[in-house]
Amino acid sequence: MKKILNVLVLFVAIASMATMTSCKKDNAAQIVGKWQFEKATVSVSVDDPELQATIDEYVNWMEMELNEENGNLTIEFKSDKTCIATSEGLSETGTWSIDGNKLTMEGETMTIKELTNKKLILEQAESFAEDGVEGNVNISLEFKRI
Numbered sequence: 001m002k003k004i005l006n007v008l009v010l011f012v013a014i015a016s017m018a019t020m021t022s023c024k025k026d027n028a029a030q031i032v033g034k035w036q037f038e039k040a041t042v043s044v045s046v047d048d049p050e051l052q053a054t055i056d057e058y059v060n061w062m063e064m065e066l067n068e069e070n071g072n073l074t075i076e077f078k079s080d081k082t083c084i085a086t087s088e089g090l091s092e093t094g095t096w097s098i099d100g101n102k103l104t105m106e107g108e109t110m111t112i113k114e115l116t117n118k119k120l121i122l123e124q125a126e127s128f129a130e131d132g133v134e135g136n137v138n139i140s141l142e143f144k145r146i
Contacts, residue, residue: 036144
């Protein structure tokens with residue numbers, strides 16, 4: 001049970017970082033504008049088959065929660081390298097930068113998987129080892145330009 005709790009705590013921490021929040025010079029210019037959150041996709045894989053089943057149930061629930069909680073999230077990337085994240089009437093201002101295919105916002109880096117005039121997909125992958133359990137967490141966040 002301790003293994004499950006440790007893995008879930010790690011997952012929640014990574015998911016939380018991703019929701020508060022890659023690319024040539026063209027991407028830096030292309031990302032400028034306002035983006036509306038569309039959906040989050042989360043996967044966690046571990047090397048313990050029995051633990052994996054429990055984690056899958058939790059991940060499905062967490063993914064639904066992330067999508068529900070962030071339904072009103074918008075991020076505006078400004079050309080002066082500042083950004084404004086707004087959700088439920090609350091706004092946070094920060095900074096952003098792009099290096100290659102990596103987007104960094106307030107110290108949190110994600111990979112730009114896709115960036116077009118209408119669509120932005122950000123991904124984050126983390127490996128972990130806790131109490132003898134090894135695994136990976138993958139988070140994908142999709143946005144549309146508004």
